Amino acid sequence: MKLTRILAGSAAALIAATGLVACNDSAEEDAATGADTSFDGPIRIGTTDANLREWDVFQDLAEEEGIDVEIVTFADYNTPNDALAQDQLDVNKFQHLQFLSNYNVGAGQDLEAFSATEIYPLALFWQDHDSLDGIEGERVAIPNDATNQGRAINVLVQAGLVTLREEGLLDPSPADIDTEASEVEVTPVDAAQATLAYNEGTPAVINNSFLERAGIDPNSAIFQDDPSTEQAEQYINVWVTTPELADNEELQQLAELWKDPAVEEAVLESSGGTAVPVDLTDEELADIQQRLEERAAE
Known part of the structure; x- marks a missing residue:
């Protein structure tokens, strides 16, 4: 029997129904003294995509290592960070660096x-x-949310379809587009509506998470951005926790399990072959996060 379980439902209902509590007293005392924090109960991991096969593979590996984890799934992208900040989770994995940085500055x-x-x-x-x-x-059509709109515009810039009034912007808005010099016209829509625009024959920049449910083959893309560029580093997905737990050995061990070839193979499969593994040190991630938060605070 697995040591893990998945809790489903809306985020708000989930928190109220399960009565998630803060870390145990001994863990809090360890954090206060600077010692490595331990968990008396399961390590609570928040995510928005627990239905993907990689999570099953990951849970099996955690069980083999004797690590008790509980996957808590959320129906939206905002609540997992709130839950982590309120000690209702120990760690989450669902977001990229820009989303995290915007959250920290805003909240x-x-x-x-x-x-x-x-x-x-x-x-x-x-x-x-x-x-x-x-x-x-x-x-x-491009997604109109703050997290993806600038990146979508830069996809079109890299494709040679859009020209910006100022070159090199990492997070441009429609107002930054030189419409007269551009080859196409940009129409911002709700990210979930981009697939509808596509089905109506409109070219569309579509988030990876909407492709499968819309039956769109990721390999049918006519252009995609380059994940190795400086513009893309803000979109690296990461494990996230509180400062007190950032060096926790068990969390670090779980993060390493995600790099196991079996998990990476499942990630590649569920992403339609589009996911690109990233290997950066925590120090490099911290530098990127700091730059992004400074920019978000301007």
Whole structure:
């Protein structure tokens, strides 16, 4: 029998129904004295995609290592950080560095990234087309949320379809686009609506998480951004915890289990072959996070 279990439902209902509590007293005392924090109960991991096969593989590996974990799944992207900040979780894994940095600045929190996992390229799709040929003059749907809009615009910049008034912007907005010099017109839409635009024949930049549910083959993209560029480093996915637990040995061990070849193979499969593993030190992640938070605070 597995030592893990998945809790489902909306985030708000989940917290109220399960009565999640803060870390045990001995753990808090260890944190206060600077000692390595231990867990008397299961390590509570928050995520938004517990249905993906990699989590099953990960849980099996954790069980083999004798680590008791509890996967807590959330229905939205904002609540897992709140739950972590309120000691209702021990760690979460669902976000990239930019999302974390924006959250910390907006909420006045100090959550820390401590292990890089993977990066998912953001891609442009166009129904019944396999190249950019003929796209000039088209409207292109892009996600309108603060986390993905700038990246989507830069996808079009890298594709040579959009020109910015100022080169090199890491997080441009539609107002930064030189419309007269651009080959296409950008139409921001709710991220979930980008697939609808695609199905209506409109070229669309679509988040990886919406592709499977919309039945879109990730390999049918006509263009995607380059995950090795400086522009992409803010979109590296990470494990996140509180400053008190950032050096915890058990959490570090769990993060290493995510790098196991069996987990990486499952991640690659569930992403349609698009996920790119990232290997950065915690110090490198901290430097990127600091730069992003400084920029978000401007």
